[in-house]
Amino acid sequence: MAFGWKIGPIAEHQGEAIELVGLQPAQLDDPAVVEELNALWLRHGVIVFRGISDAATHVRLSRCFGECQLHPVRQINTEAEFPELTNVQYGPGNPNGSIYRVNGVERGAWLPLHFDLVYVDVVNHGGLLRPITIPETGGATLFLDKIALYDTLPDDMREEIGDLEILYRFSVELAQMRFGTDQVEKIVMGAKFVDIESRAHLFPRSIHPLVYAQAGSGRKMLNLSPWFADAIVGREDEAGDALLGRLCAHVQASPDIYAHRWREGDLVLWDNWRMLHGAEGVAPDASRWLQRTTITGDYALGRLETHEVASDELRTVDV
Ligand SMILES: [Fe+2]
DSSP states (O other), X not given: OTTSOEEEEOTTOOSSOEEXXXXXXXXXXXXXXXXXXXXXXXXXXXXXXXSOOOHHHHHHHHHTTSOBOOOSSTXXXXXXXXXXXEEEEEOTTOTTOOXXXXXXXXXXXXXXXXXXXXXXXXXXXXXXXXXXXXXXSXXXXXXXXXXXXXXXXXXXXXXXXXXXXXXXXXXXXXXXXXXXXXXXXXXXXXXXXXXXXXXXXXXXXXXXESEEEOTTTOOEEEOOOTTTEEEETXXXXXXXXXXXXXXXXXXXXOTTOEEEOOOTTXXXXXXXXXXXXXXXXXXXXXXXXXXXXXXXXXXXXXXXXXXXXXXGGXXXXXX
């Protein structure tokens, strides 16, 4: 209680994510507080701050973890006072909303498990989400710890994959994921996704290591995003695809997924270098609105397959 807040496990989850209650905005000027919050971020991967519901504290807290990315088009979907904030918004009449039938159920704003910017070389450090409009049912944000994913692999699998690298190809055609394990059918794709998908073939593939160790702890993680996964480097054949399919199935069937069900006053921070995330989705006629900030940075392990085509546009895509 040295900092006056209370931390503890998440009641609905057995993993390392924590909730933190009692943080006061005035504390955020204290370097010792900032240092402790960063240590908790590294150790736990996800922190659910309770009782913070204003944009100013959202942005102020975000800055404790690094430089925030500014929205590339400030005047669109952004509050002018806080260019760090972007809107994650779904609802009737929003032209950017996508609807898919997933395992027989229609869902708006559904997103498969991924880590942000896996489809380019530079991977940002994390994000913070805060709800504005919470749907009556559904709408959870999903988190999955890549350290737990590695720890739960069979021993022989761990030995087989230690030096592999994965190729990722950008696409928001969720019904055409190469290694998705859900039954997915497109009903409608949002306008901004239609636009970028029309140029998806222009972007080079990215390459990321399949296994790497967390800086600061040395703990290994299964660094695999099922969404965008395209192939194993040097093994673009049937056997390679079969292995990648088994690994993606291991991710998507994990019992360690944490479904964060939003409550007013929640502000959730995650480590994008360690956690996968996704969106459970909502009923097609429901509304859901979150605001997010993004902590810049790079884990410095990614590269592009070819530099022939610039992919700067992709670096600012929010999915
Ligand atoms: Fe994302």
